Amino acid sequence: xxxxxxxxxxxxxxxxxxxxxxxxxxxxxxxxxxxxxxxxxxxxxxxxxxxxxxxxxxxxxxxxxxxxxxxxxxxxxxxxxxxxxxxxxxxxxxxxxxxxxxxxxxxxxxxxxxxxxxxxxxxxxxxxxxxxxxxxxxxxxxxxxxxxxxxxxxxxxxxxxxxxxxxxxxxxxxxxxxxxxxxxxxxxxxxxxxxxxxxxxxxxxxxxxxxxxxxxxxxxxxxxxxxxxxxxxxxxxxxxxxxxxxxxxxxxxxxxxxxxxxxxxxxxxxxxxxxxxxxxxxxxxxxxxxxxxxxxxxxxxxxxxxxxxxxxxxxxxxxxxxxxxxxxxxxxxxxxxxxxxxxxxxxxxxxxxxxxxxxxxx
Numbered sequence: 001x002x003x004x005x006x007x008x009x010x011x012x013x014x015x016x017x018x019x020x021x022x023x024x025x026x027x028x029x030x031x032x033x034x035x036x037x038x039x040x041x042x043x044x045x046x047x048x049x050x051x052x053x054x055x056x057x058x059x060x061x062x063x064x065x066x067x068x069x070x071x072x073x074x075x076x077x078x079x080x081x082x083x084x085x086x087x088x089x090x091x092x093x094x095x096x097x098x099x100x101x102x103x104x105x106x107x108x109x110x111x112x113x114x115x116x117x118x119x120x121x122x123x124x125x126x127x128x129x130x131x132x133x134x135x136x137x138x139x140x141x142x143x144x145x146x147x148x149x150x151x152x153x154x155x156x157x158x159x160x161x162x163x164x165x166x167x168x169x170x171x172x173x174x175x176x177x178x179x180x181x182x183x184x185x186x187x188x189x190x191x192x193x194x195x196x197x198x199x200x201x202x203x204x205x206x207x208x209x210x211x212x213x214x215x216x217x218x219x220x221x222x223x224x225x226x227x228x229x230x231x232x233x234x235x236x237x238x239x240x241x242x243x244x245x246x247x248x249x250x251x252x253x254x255x256x257x258x259x260x261x262x263x264x265x266x267x268x269x270x271x272x273x274x275x276x277x278x279x280x281x282x283x284x285x286x287x288x289x290x291x292x293x294x295x296x297x298x299x300x301x302x303x304x305x306x307x308x309x310x311x312x313x314x315x316x317x318x319x320x321x322x323x324x325x326x327x328x329x330x331x332x333x334x335x336x337x338x339x340x341x342x343x344x345x346x347x348x349x350x351x352x353x354x355x356x357x358x359x360x361x362x
Contacts, residue, residue, distance in 0.1 A: 012096060014104040017053040017065065026055070026065055026088060028246035033085035033119040036067045037245060039221035040084075044069050046216050047209075050079075056089070056100045064089025064097045066116075068105060073112060076320050081111040085119045085143065085250075094120075094129025098315070102133065106317040112324045114315040117143045119248070127310040135313035144289030145311040148299055152249075152278040152285055159274060167267060167301040174230075174268025181272035184227040184239070190218060192236040193227055193255070200255035204295065217241075217252070225252070228273040230265040238265035240273040249277035249285045270302060 017023045020038040027036045034040065041051035050070040056063050066087035070079045089097040102114050116135060120126030122145070150159065160168055174181075184190055194211050201208045217225050221243060229239040237260030241253040251273070256266040277285055290296040290306060300306070314325075 011058065012063070012100040013057050014054050014100050015057070017055045023053050023065070023067075026062065030064060030088050030090065031247045032088035032245055033248055034221075034224060034243035034245040034250050035085040036088050037221065037224055037243070038067075039224055040243065041067045041069070042220040043213075043216050046220070047213055054101055054104055056087075056097045063093050066097070066101045068101070068114075070109060070111065073324070077112040077318070077324055079109055079111045080324075081105045081109065081114040081317075082142070083114065083116040083118075085117060087116065087118065091120055091124055091126035091129065094118075094126045095132040098129060098133040098135065102315045102317065110318060112316075112318040112320055114317055115142075115312065116315070117141070117145075117312050118310050120310045122308040122310050124310065130310065130313045133315065135315045138312050138314050140314075141312045143312075144291065145309040146290045147307050147309060148287045148290060148303055148305070149307045150274060150285040150287070150303060151283070152274070153283050156275060156278075160271075162303045164301045170264045170267035171271045174263070174265060174271070177263070177268075178232070179237070179263060179265055179268060180231040181228065181268060182231065183276070184229050184236070189229065189236060190215070190227070193229065193239045193241070196236060196239060196255040196257045196260075197253060199257055214241075214253075217243075226276065228269060228276050230260060230263075230269040230272070232259060232263070232265075235259070237263065238269040240269050242273060242277065244277060244280065244282055246281065247283050249273075249280075249282040251286065251288045266298070274302075 017026075023038045026032070027038075038053070041053065045051040048071070052068045052070070053065060054068060055065045064087055066083045069082045069084065071082065072079050083101070087094070087097050087101060098116065105111050105114050114135075115138075116130065118126055118130070150162075152159075154162075160171070163171070184193060194214055197208060197214070218227075224245070225241070225243045227239055227241045229236045231237070236257075238256040239254060240251060243250045243252055254266070254269075256269075260266060260269075274285055287299045287302070290299060316325075318324075
């Protein structure tokens with residue numbers, strides 16, 4: 001941390017927040033992201049992270065805060081501290097708040113680095129605050145900065161007009177059809193959602209968590225994590241799973257089964273998710289990341305623009321940071337190679353299954 005940032009943070013106090021209502025009031029009051037909500041921290045604490053919520057104050061005024069997640073690392077690195085789509089503060093206060101959080105994390109935990117992936121646009125005052133507080137940009141991203149964010153303050157007609165013509169036609173066909181679009185309300189309906197997600201992951205070749213992780217989202221976030229689904233009778237055929245704060249809806253997961261594909265229900269359920277979050281008072285809907293893949297191509301049909309967030313930034317906190325910064329890219333490459341090998345195995349298994357089905361049909 002630079003001497004200037006240390007001076008900027010010196011007149012601020014940092015203290016833990018242990019009350020859910022106080023914390024979520026701060027997040028929602030300052031336009032924070034749903035991944036900074038108390039329930040998301042509880043989820044991560046149940047799955048291999050430690051969670052701490054830090055309030056940053058100037059005198060009696062709370063300027064902002066950060067929900068910090070800690071992951072243990074081998075000695076002597078101690079831990080990695082991570083702020084997911086935070087901190088929570090006005091962009092013009094970013095330098096002071098980030099510097100104060102970094103100081104508190106270093107003094108209390110001795111973490112090797114503090115990683116932040118804020119919900120601020122690239123080139124914004126918030127991003128400039130990151131650099132001024134001593135953070136360094138890194139390509140070792142966790143959440144993808146290239147994304148698509150819909151402006152839910154627009155009218156439904158304007159949102160519809162921004163879609164491709166084919167997408168608009170598919171949505172309207174769904175709205176005229178027999179499918180019902182509503183929020184999942186029971187454990188039995190959630191079971192159907194999880195079955196569809198497993199089916200979607202197997203078809204598309206991406207990895208997912210065990211069911212318990214998703215059930216914990218349902219449990220810890222509650223009304224802050226609605227699942228909007230397309231129903232054919234009492235059967236779920238497609239879904240979109242969302243985390244939401246007062247202003248932002250963030251798409252976590254989505255899936256569609258074979259029946260839903262035939263009905264093109266994945267178009268109608270997206271629209272149902274947009275309009276449900278607009279009705280709930282959210283002003284922006286983040287479709288959560290764009291890559292060069294089929295899923296991203298599908299997302300891009302719903303608007304004629306892309307958005308770029310500030311990305312991933314690291315603040316060195318330990319003399320051992322050079323060891324971490326050298327070793328982590330190697331570890332990440334190894335992990336990515338393992339994922340590619342797993343995807344290749346899935347493709348080979350699918351091919352073998354297809355050949356087996358052809359033999360059976362003969």
